[in-house]
Amino acid sequence: MQILSKKLAVSSTAVLALVLSACGGGGTPSSPPDRSAEGPETAETLTIAIASDEGTLTPFTNQTGYPGNNLVKMIFDPLAIVQGDEVIGLLAEEIQTEDNQTFTLPLRSGVTWHDGQEFTADDVVFSVDFYRENAEGDSAIDVSAIEEVSADGNTVTMVLDAPDPEFPRMILADMAIIPRHLWEGVTKVSEAGTELAVGTGPYMLAKYDNARGYTLEANTDYALGEPKVDTLEIAIIPEESTQFAALRTGEIDMSTRIVPPQQLEALQEQQDIGIVEGTEYASTLLLFNNGQPPFDQPEVRLALTKAIDTQDLVDTALLSSGTPGSPGFIHPKSAMAAGNTAPMYDVAAANAELDALGAEPGPDDVRVLDGEPMSYELLVQSTSTDRLRSAELIREMLSEVGVEVKVTSMDSDSLDAKVWPDYDVAQGRNYDMSMWGWSAPVMLSSGLIAQLLYSEPAEGPLNVAGYSDPDTDKALDALTSEATLDGRIDAAADLQANIAEQAPWVTLYYRNGAYAYRSDTYGGWTWQDGKSALHSFSFVDYDL
């Protein structure tokens, strides 16, 4: 058996290491944790502001991926953890595999749950079985790929239904292990109370008030490293402006709200406030409804894509705090980003292609295609400043090629109901064009990327654009069936070329992450691409 050592040697090449980083679930880095913050190394108490209640902080009750899932993972350890470009064992001492299908996981000894009970292999087997039965919850993990799980002494073996080189990052580093002795009687996971928020992680949930927030106390018995902050007060402050005001006064020490580009400079200039920033991997898209004319024609989508200056959107809407979107969707910093990712902006080409399609200028300079004026509604979330600005800019850009856009802003739920009713693409969609976004995990997992594009709803449950193309389906089959990382790199390159040709949507930009903190109270904030700075590496010096 090939033993990947205490640290999972992802590959002998740096490229392969980067590929894993690009394929993790729950947000993953592509570079070592970046110690980019300044300030004291330790602190007694830190107050961190979050925007809304995150439930009882169990894997089944947190409400958001960020920051909810990040907080859950500070209480519940997974079997592995992503450190820099590597997936290394956490509760598992090492990760062993020779075919990416059977994984053997010897567990660490001497680990205890927060209530003092011993952590055992039985807890891991129970966790997998429990997740299999309970798919509800933001941090609940899809373990359907695990065909068998068994324990032999202190070692757990997992056998997958097919080889998956991304398994350590997507599942092992993302599955919060739960204690059998507390969870085995639980039937309604959405009602799990704080008494079940007991993990093996570096912080213990000491207090919860759903209007005010949480108190997390350092786990002084933590065997895997020493927490550097004794107490974390997590305060719920819904308003972004109030969070930044409280940061200025020193009432809080860190805001989990991304600093808007227009406020970045003012905050940076203030004494005792630092900014930790980096790549988020979240994407902002312009969706076309591929299921209705004329967006069912790839030529039309491609022509409109060429009319949009993504660099201008970044410069104007994000004040340069972002990266223009790649025509192949994948973030250019990702190791899976292939070949030419330069934007396709070319107004002359867009006009020529629309002319070639027979879209003749009509009344008010709006083109007419197949007897219908090229006039469309563009939906945008009213709460997102950068998307509102982008939508207005897109309206101007498309008017340059004779396409009229009517921008309609609405609340997120109303927009979701039109684009993705009940989160079920089989129900269809009711829009022409829409501003949209996917969070970091979608960008970083080849499995989730495939779900954006597969024609059939069963395989493509995230295909909100209603895109359908047999060639793309084949490219996706090739990507997801590859048993090796090298194979996935090649397959990902083919897929991106296909996306660029078909333009099911326009990838507009990837916004940078920037978070503000008090540099006079704590400087341990560590940036991880795709995970921001709120994660256990910011609070623990791991000894793995």
Place this chain on the structure above:
Amino acid sequence: MSALQVTAQGTTGALRGRWTFLVGRLLEYVTVLFVALTLNFLLPRALPGGPLKLFGSPEALARLTAEERAQIATEYGFGDPLHVQFFEYLRSVVTLDLGTSLSDGREVTDAIADALPWTLLLVGTSIILTTLIGIMLGVLGGLRRREGKGTGTLIGAIVIDSIPQFWLAMLMIVWFGVKWQLAPTFGATGPDGVTVPGVLQHLVLPVATLTITGIGYIFMYTRSSMLGVLTSEPVQHAHARGIPRGRLVRRHVLRPALLPVHTLIMLDIGFLAAGAIVVETVFAYPGLGRLTFGAIAARDYPLMQGTFLVLTLMVVLMNLVADLTYPLIDPRARAGGAS
């Protein structure tokens, strides 16, 4: 027929009239309550989206099969036919078992019981201040108007009344919280938990915001009412009889002038929970307004219904109190049986 018999018949008739009035009013309230409860049930379900989003990330929900979706909806009560849900809702109102929040698994009654005292403290304090200041300025404004003065105060009141609560709250935070650091910017308590100084300090900015934005309304209403009474015939006659101005105002003007203000304040108290949504959200104040806001954002049907119910009951209750107390301060209502 003796005078005694006439008096007895008159008393009986008055009592009968009083009972008829009370029963009529009671029926009105029951009808209003039923309509309000029906709306409370329908409004959450008329909003786009639904509580499914509480059961996982969008990516995870997208993977659910139709059977799994149906199972979740049935298990948590939002998958039943609408009429079944409605009767279940009415049952829960009658038994005061408002169910469990879909967001965090708490009993809805517990969530409301935790939040309500903070709202009562916040809005109660601001209503007292708003009423005192608003009435005082309104009375002075009315009297000064008679002397051809007070235009500046009126313009000031109109300006204040038109200030958006959100905007003023942010100004309060920037000036008094960040710039001068006179008061905390968020929350209801300090790091030491619930202490009197901590609670009072955290009350300053939200109360000031609610009070300032509420004064203009009461001022203008009181001023207008004062002007109406001051120009009425009885007051003009009293003035002509040479009654001193101070006595005239105290005995003949204030009481009738403040009658409509009394009703207005009662309604204000009824709307106190709703009125604090913006302020509680901006200042992260853990009251009923923020609970309602969170419930709406999460499409948490049981919690929405619970908070709407409290709001409804408050409005109905304060209307009832206004009805019952009106005759105490207006003798005409006592004589006529209706206000």
